[in-house]
Amino acid sequence: MRTLWAVYRESFRLTVLEMSQYRVNLAIWILSLIAEPIIYMTVWTIVTQEQGGTVGGLTAGQFSAYYITWMLVRHFTVTLAPDAIEWRVRNGIFSGLLLRPLHPIHQDVGSNLGYKLVALPIILAIMFGLALVFPPTFQLQPLTALLFVPAVILGYLIRFITHWVLGLSAFWITRTQALFGLYFVAEIFLTGRFAPMSILPDWIEAIATVSPFRWMIAFPVELILGIMPADQIPFGFLMQALWLFVMIGVLRVVWAAGVRQYTAVSG
Amino acid sequence: MTSPVIEIEHLVKTYHVPEREPGLRAALVSLIKRKTREVKAVHDISFQVQPGEIVGFLGPNGAGKTTTLKTLSGLLYPTSGKVEVLNYQPSKRERAFLRQITLVMGQRNQLVWDIPAADSFELNRAIYGIPETEFRQTLQELVELLDLGPLITKPVRNLSLGERMKCEIAGALLHRPKVLFLDEPTIGLDVTAQRRIREFIREYNARYGASVLLTSHYMADVEALCKRVIVIHHGRIIFDGQLSALVDRFNVNKTIIVRPGDEPIETARIAQYGEVISEENGQITLKVPRDQATRVTTRLLTELPITDVSIADPPIEDAIEQIFATPDEAVPAN
Structure with a gap:
């Protein structure tokens, strides 16, 4: 456990050091993140105005609150891209990682947390700026604000492991971009990225609810904004726990099979 | 008698390589039915390495050297045969085993590019759970032996190839492995850097009693370090013995x-x-x-x-060239 903690700490530190080398690059990349919520907020503001002030029971201010919060949750649940894992497999980088007496996912989590810390002040500044342009309507409750923290952590872990597993598909498939593309289309709709769950067709919401997607990002956002009815919150945590458990199991199986495949054919 | 550190018996490693005729038709057919070809990279090889030995593992490109090193370090699963390193089965990749070995592959970068090597070393310390005092002591020794001095505090991207290789080697040895698999550790380096790394390998071997299995295309590496050489060609061992005997036999x-x-x-x-x-x-x-x-x-x-x-005697390269130029069936088995 002490080793694990030291690895997290060192990976975190290295990423902070590494990112500080490319401040301009970091700033440009983070600014590119603004584009997406701005598009959604602009579109939904116009639509609510044309629909007489609300869409699916949400006002322009609530849409604004949704996407500003979504931006924060998205930042906390940003993971190592599956492409990065694929790149390691294809370029033999995994060989070096497999020689180490520790599962490489730990190092990735530590690095990823380092990235979050460095980028967080910029994300908060952008959120503040967006709140000035698109005034949000927040109705925060102390209890849901408190529950928001474990919901984000669980959402992050589910998403991180899912993306890692997806990246491991490169052990079997040479070109994985089609698979990743398909996955991210599903993520756009089912994580509440394109629109809040409450205004999507029932069948999409039903699919999102049984899939891990809703519990990655939409649930923490709906929780803190009070969109999710109080009696459904325990169900939400239950689904998060269930999907985390399932994804850890899938990771173990896929990792073992992937390493077997890697050690059988390439190395 | 001490037990061998490395023990390979009848190792076979076969790859299944996808194969396709050129052209659109063949491409479309391959979408439905994939054809693969069996390639025997290593064909029934056996050898042992004793504690503290430095053994040169020679062969032309594609002979099976890297496949063997990867199998010994647990990166490749053997198709058949027995492989043991420090009494572990490498393919199980047990932590206790991985803590005692290292594989250095020339020009494979494990250090973080944008920050000084010293910072990457700290990550290695954490991963291998090296106690602080031991880590500082080993690092100091490696800095001295490899003449790293100010290099480890410069971003890796600003180092020359030779300097980077020295840092890579230091990073790979911080946990003081007992067995070193070195795959072309001096490739692409200038003569001075090659000599420095050679001296270092000899010193590390003497100081820690580590066993070394080394591949190199530079005969100077082999002559300077290895009393014993194993020659592999087309996946088969064709010589295993003293370097001097190799010259006598094949020159x-x-x-x-x-x-x-x-x-x-x-x-x-x-x-x-x-x-x-x-x-x-x-x-x-x-x-x-x-x-x-x-x-x-x-x-x-x-x-x-x-x-x-x-x-x-002509240079040892001539003997090696002679072996590799000889058709398979004409090469006497050892």
Whole structure:
């Protein structure tokens, strides 16, 4: 456990050091993140105005609150891209990682947390700026604000492991971009990225609810904004726990099979 | 008698390589039915390495050297045969095993590019759970042995290839492995850097009693470090023994160095005695069949106006070249 903690700490530190080398690059990349919520907020503001002030029971201010919060949750649940894992497999980088007496996912989590810390002040500044342009309507409750923290952590872990597993598909498939593309289309709709769950067709919401997607990002956002009815919150945590458990199991199986495949054919 | 550190018995490693004819039709057919070809990278090899030994593992490209090293370090699963390193089965990749070995592959970068190597070393310390005092001591020793000095505090991207390789090697040895698999550790380096790394490997071996299995295309590495060599060709071991025996066994020629007297000798005249390899600094070097060397030398001394003559073994490269140029079936098994 002490080793694990030291690895997290060192990976975190290295990423902070590494990112500080490319401040301009970091700033440009983070600014590119603004584009997406701005598009959604602009579109939904116009639509609510044309629909007489609300869409699916949400006002322009609530849409604004949704996407500003979504931006924060998205930042906390940003993971190592599956492409990065694929790149390691294809370029033999995994060989070096497999020689180490520790599962490489730990190092990735530590690095990823380092990235979050460095980028967080910029994300908060952008959120503040967006709140000035698109005034949000927040109705925060102390209890849901408190529950928001474990919901984000669980959402992050589910998403991180899912993306890692997806990246491991490169052990079997040479070109994985089609698979990743398909996955991210599903993520756009089912994580509440394109629109809040409450205004999507029932069948999409039903699919999102049984899939891990809703519990990655939409649930923490709906929780803190009070969109999710109080009696459904325990169900939400239950689904998060269930999907985390399932994804850890899938990771173990896929990792073992992937390493077997890697050690059988390439190395 | 001590038990071997590395033990391989009848190792076979076969790859299934996708195969396809060129052209659109073949591409479409391959979408439905994939054709694969079996490639035997390593074919029934056996050898042992004793504690503290430095063994050169030689062979041309594609001979099976890297496959064997990867199998020994647990990166490849053997198709059949027994592989043991430090009494572990490498393919199980147990943590206790991984903590005691290292595999250095030339030009494979494990250090973080944008930050100093010293920071990457800290991550290695955490991953291998090296106690702080031991880590500082080992690092200090490695810095001294590899002459790293200020290099480890410079961003890796600002280092030259040789400097980076030295840092890579230091990073790979911080946990003081007992077994080192070195795959072309001096590839692409200049002569000075090559010598430095060679000296380091020798010193590390002497200081820690580590066993080393080394592949290199530079015979200077092998000559400087390895008393014993294993030669692999087309996945089979064709020689395992002392380096000197390799030369005796496979060198079919000798070189005769002739120093003419005051009277110059025409090249055409001396070429009657053997193949003229070079003419420089007033001396002529001839290559003659090994079994004729004594007779030719006697003839040279009696028939030509020369002041001095000496016989030597040709460079070891010639022996290796000779082996690799020999068709498979003609190479005697060891």
